[in-house]
Amino acid sequence: MARAAAGSAAEAGRHAAPHSAPRAAATWHRVCPLTELDDSWGEAALIGGRQVALFRVGERSVFAVSHADPATRANVMARGIVGSRGTTHTIASPLHKEVYSLATGECLGNPELRLGTYPVRVVDGAVEVEL
Numbered sequence: 812m813a814r815a816a817a818g819s820a821a822e823a824g825r826h827a828a829p830h831s832a833p834r835a836a837a838t839w840h841r842v843c844p845l846t847e848l849d850d851s852w853g854e855a856a857l858i859g860g861r862q863v864a865l866f867r868v869g870e871r872s873v874f875a876v877s878h879a880d881p882a883t884r885a886n887v888m889a890r891g892i893v894g895s896r897g898t899t900h901t902i903a904s905p906l907h908k909e910v911y912s913l914a915t916g917e918c919l920g921n922p923e924l925r926l927g928t929y930p931v932r933v934v935d936g937a938v939e940v941e942l
Contacts, residue, residue: 839932839939848873848938853889853902859942863929864889866913868900874913875940877927880904881911881918888926902926 840858848854848867855878856863862878878886883906892903893913900913910919911926918924930941 837930837941839941841934842938842940845871845873845933845936845938851893853891853893855886855889856940858940861942862886863940863942864891864902865931865938865940866893866900866902868893868913871933872900873931873933873938874900875929875931876902876911876913876916879927880906880909881924881926882907882909 838859842856842858842865843854845867848865850867850869852866854865856865864876864878866874866876868874876888878888880887882904885906887905888902890905892905894901894903894910896910896919901910901919902913903910909921909924911917911924912919914928916926916928918926932939932941
């Protein structure tokens with residue numbers, strides 16, 4: 812199974828109104844073969860009407876985050892710079908260079924910013940994202 816931003820970390824990274832109506836149950840969406848994602852390179856995908864940035868790090872670790880830069884809302888995160896801080900895989904915004912954890916969406920330089928994250932899994936060699 813791919814490394815994923817799952818559980819409470821995924822919930823913390825989603826952008827939802829504090830008093831939003833109950834939402835439909837999440838669904839897994841098959842996006843692409845794992846082999847189509849290059850290591851440490853982002854790809855944008857339109858999944859269920861949402862713009863998502865996908866990143867593969869290493870052989871099987873895959874992350875899905877919002878394509879929208881939290882500081883500007885511009886859809887550019889797939890063109891960010893993949894890196895790490897210690898053992899944390901990160902993405903730096905191509906606009907303002909703010910650095911975010913790919914797993915949790917936490918901004919490592921500005922606690923007021925958070926990048927939306929989505930659970931990811933690899934099934935039979937295909938990347939699936941839960942929305």
